[in-house]
Amino acid sequence: MRFVVEMEYGEDGVHGLVTREDSDRAEPFHGWLDLLRVLEGPHSRGNPLDVP
Numbered sequence: 674m675r676f677v678v679e680m681e682y683g684e685d686g687v688h689g690l691v692t693r694e695d696s697d698r699a700e701p702f703h704g705w706l707d708l709l710r711v712l713e714g715p716h717s718r719g720n721p722l723d724v725p
Contacts, residue, residue, distance in 0.1 A: 676712060 679699075680689030690699035691711045702708045
């Protein structure tokens, strides 16, 4: 999967938008950990780390 990541880095940290190649809707993120969350794929069914 490909992503378009538009980010800015300033005094308050990193923030921006991520658009997946199969979507026309951008998701905002605020901070490095939030960026990683946005880049993660959807959880697969049956994954013990998934929370219902």
